[in-house]
Amino acid sequence: MDVFDVMSSCRAMRYLKPDPIEPNLIEEIVTAATWAPSPGNSQGRDFLIVTDEASRRKIGDAIEEAMASRVAEMERPDRTHRLMLDGTEHLVSTLKNCPVLIFICGKKIYPHQAPRESFIWSSIYPAAQNLILAARALGIGTVFTTFQGSAEPTIREILSIPDDVFIGCMIPMGWPARKFGPLKREPYSRVAHLNKWQGDLRTYPPSNT
Ligand SMILES: Cc1cc2nc3c(=O)[nH]c(=O)nc-3n(C[C@H](O)[C@H](O)[C@H](O)COP(=O)(O)O)c2cc1C
Numbered sequence: 593m594d595v596f597d598v599m600s601s602c603r604a605m606r607y608l609k610p611d612p613i614e615p616n617l618i619e620e621i622v623t624a625a626t627w628a629p630s631p632g633n634s635q636g637r638d639f640l641i642v643t644d645e646a647s648r649r650k651i652g653d654a655i656e657e658a659m660a661s662r663v664a665e666m667e668r669p670d671r672t673h674r675l676m677l678d679g680t681e682h683l684v685s686t687l688k689n690c691p692v693l694i695f696i697c698g699k700k701i702y703p704h705q706a707p708r709e710s711f712i713w714s715s716i717y718p719a720a721q722n723l724i725l726a727a728r729a730l731g732i733g734t735v736f737t738t739f740q741g742s743a744e745p746t747i748r749e750i751l752s753i754p755d756d757v758f759i760g761c762m763i764p765m766g767w768p769a770r771k772f773g774p775l776k777r778e779p780y781s782r783v784a785h786l787n788k789w790q791g792d793l794r795t796y797p798p799s800n801t
Contacts, residue, residue, distance in 0.1 A: 605733025652688025
């Protein structure tokens, strides 16, 4: 697929089939994630790929227990929020069946003389986006999540993650049960400023939701 087609149709996929993903595809996708930039090429990130059924089930159960009622109670003031939170509710209740969970983790290693926590996230997020786009290019669905934080102590124990390793995000990955499609994003004309700042164009929620 053309990279622009990949990016412009790469929706957060919260409806995932339980069918396994072939190991060679997982390797191809994570390899693409390793190509992402990082400060000083420090590459302070690691990819913890969880395919083991018992671990996935335990992690899925722990996140469901922590998140299900929280998400159910979140307000859905418009269609965008309703679709997103219905999707999140579905993802939380089916996470245990998701065939692959990828945790992108990082350590405080950069810069060498005075490591800063912010550089951990600078290393993890571009890698996460590479991973998400590579999966999309292969027709595989993913969603960037941070709700692993709700069950972090349990997840650390299940996966033997040391205390000095930060968990940046968890990316559930599977064959999509819904269609990829066009994205709702602010247009160029609302977000781009040519040569000088042109007034305060931004609103929240975005104008097109
Ligand atoms: C930093 C970050 C954290 C996110 N955390 C979550 C999350 O915990 N759960 C979830 O369902 N989606 C999460 N998302 C996904 C966003 O909700 C999604 O990318 C956004 O709504 C756009 O969705 P779309 O690409 O389908 O239009 C997160 C995205 C980012 C970039």
